[in-house]
Amino acid sequence: MHTDTERCVRAVQSKDSRFDGWFFTAVLTTGIYCRPSCPVVPPKPENMTFYPSAAACQQAGFRACKRCRPDTSPGSPxxxxxxxxxxxxxxxxxxxxxxxxxxxxxxxxxxxxxxxxxxxxxxxxxxxxxxxxxxxxxxxxxxxxxxTAxxxxxxxxxxxxxxxxxxxxxxxxxxxxxxxxxxxxxxxSAAAPVPAPGVITLRLPYREPLDPSNLFGHLAATAVPGVEEWRDGAYRRTLRLPHGHATVALAPRPGHIACRLALTDPRDLTIAINRCRRLLDLDADPVAVDERLRADPVLRPLVDAAPGRRVPGTVDAAEFAVRAVLGQQVSTAAARTHAARLVRAHGESIMDPEGGLTHLFPPPAALAGLDPEALALPRSRRTTLTTLVTALADGSLGLGVDSDWEEARAVLHALPGFGPWTVEVIAMRALGDPDAFLPGDLGVRRAAHALGLPATPAALTAHAAGWRPWRAYAVQYLWATDDHPVNHLPS
CATH class of the missing domain: 1.10.10.60 (Homeodomain-like)
Incomplete structure (x- = not known):
């Protein structure tokens, strides 16, 4: 976008926060760079130049604006x-x-x-x-x-x-x-937080609008005891990080997500923040998503009623894949029970002075040698789970942030017990593919029938071509038509 000078100038002159993170404005006369929504009087167009990243501004010799703090902009969607x-x-x-x-x-x-x-x-x-x-x-x-201190x-x-x-x-x-x-x-600054030993409090910015109901509702309703919890208006969970571990509390607030991180090693701060942003889909562009979905007359009322729905993600793709298998063909409560047993048996214990978190979710290496007979699962699902964790542990299946989405899908499809629903839910929430689609999901089919959309997977997929590349967001709007705890902000 930074090459479209006329559009960038209009965004700066209107102080449009929707473009924060899309590009940065460098001011030739002052030597500073800003976010498009900077509250100062906009410079003359001939004094503006535009860059695609803060790093490019810094490399060109510009310094960050002290008013708008462009380094805290949401990431580019x-x-x-x-x-x-x-x-x-x-x-x-x-x-x-x-x-x-x-x-x-x-x-x-x-x-x-x-x-x-x-x-x-x-x-x-x-x-x-x-x-x-x-x-x-x-x-x-x-x-x-x-x-911090x-x-x-x-x-x-x-x-x-x-x-x-x-x-x-x-x-x-x-x-x-x-x-x-x-x-x-x-x-x-009056707004400066009081540092506490080992605890970092910050705000995670996002592009408005954001509807937190399905986002936090889903995380709270599917929380694995010991690893996740909803406490005092915040979603809390443990994080396994390169240099140690952490606990994080995330709470929706007007204009930002309140984040409270307790790290065992401060070197993990950047990674922890980025994983929380992916978990809550905070770098999404809700205006672009909702504009495309509103073009369908059937979805328009759903979008207008609750604009800005996000796709709940994950802080650990391998963890989510394991949980997706445990959740096959069972209720949300049963899936939580299965996951909690796995955590108690193989997870690493931690201390949480601020709540009830007790464990880190076990990594694939810790699960690779588990005894299938110890799992209270049907024999076929035991095979599915053990094959999955072996593939994750030996590297034949990669679900990291660098994964090729289609290649990962192909590997998953080749594993026993992986049908279209499991593959696509992993693509949606673990890989972060915004176009992942679940036409065979019971909730999606039920919503489609109630709204007069085609109910068969093939026909619904054909109809959903107009929702691309945001079909994962369309799924969130369809799921939200059901009165299920995952669709409500916990009280």
Whole structure:
């Protein structure tokens, strides 16, 4: 979008927050860059230039605006809606792969040479993988500076910098303030949170509108005891992260999601935030989604009644795949019971002083050797589950943020016991494919019949061609016609 100068200028002049994260405005006369909705008086069009990423602005020598804080914009919805190499690379960078494995590690995961990856990302983002990772480190550093009491030297290494000197130079260059000045500025702010040891409180921005009912309703209704819970108006769960673990509490608020993270290692902050954003689908573009779905006269009343529905995601794709198998042909309550037994038997215990979380969900490696006879499941489903965890543990099935959606579907279809419903629900919620579709799902078929849509899977799929590429969101609107706990915000 940043190449459409006229459209970008209109968005800046109208302070349209829907475009935050789509592009960034650099002001030639001041040397700063802003989000489109920056509250200051818009500069003259001839003084504006536009970039596709904050990293590109920083690489061109611009510093972040202190008023609109463009580093806190929602992420671009493109990376979650696309499955090409650049989109997969952006999801990996967001998951901290460049910080942990370098650009060669990023390239190896995608099956390209380092040079090819740098060229593709640079052509589209205006900056290479290292610059994008550097911008992400700067944002993480700012969060740690402003929301924790960590000594600044510890902040530097927790944010991923190799030295305190590089940390100081980057923060000054990006924010035009030294780390100590950022902390002092935050302390003077009336809105600044009071740091608690090991706990980080922040806001997760999103593009409006957002209807939280099905999003939090689904997470609360399917919560696995010990791993997830609904407490004091927030969805809470445990997270397994590269350097340790965490607990997180997420609560819907006007204009943002309140997030409270308790990390065992602050180096995991960026990854934890990105996983929470994927869980709640916070980088979606609800205006574009709802506009397409409103074009169908049958869906229009559903969209108008509750615009901004999101697709509930997951913080761990392998965990969700296991839970999808446990939930085959059983009720929500039964699926929770099966998952809870698995967690108690194979999950890692943790302490949660703030609630009732007790375990991390077991990873595939911990489940690969489980005894099928110990599972209270039909024999065929035992085979399905054990085959799945073996494929996840040995790497023959990849469900990471870098996965090719169609390739993952093909591998899943080849496993015993994986029909279209299980494959597509994993594609929708674990892989994040916005066009995943469940025409054979009982709730979808029931809603289709009530609305006068074709009820058979083939006919409904043909009708749904007009909903593409947002069929996963159409499923949310169809499911919401049923009076089920997953469709209501918990009380």
């Amino acid at each position: 493109e990376w979650n809606a696309r499955a090409d190499t650049v989109a997969r690379a952006m999801r990996l960078i967001g998951d901290g792969v460049v910080d942990r494995e370098g650009v060669p590690g990023l390239a190896a995961r995608l099956g390209y040479s380092t040079r090819q990856i740098e060229r593709q990302i640079g052509a589209e983002l205006g900056a290479g993988p290292l610059a994008l990772a550097r911008a992400q480190r700067a944002q993480t550093a700012r969060l740690l500076i402003e929301t 960590l000594p600044l030297a510890e902040v530097a290494f927790a944010a991923g910098f190799s030295s305190v000197r590089t940390f100081n130079e980057t923060v000054r260059e990006v924010f035009a303030l030294a780390p100590g000045e950022l902390r002092a500025r935050a302390a003077r």
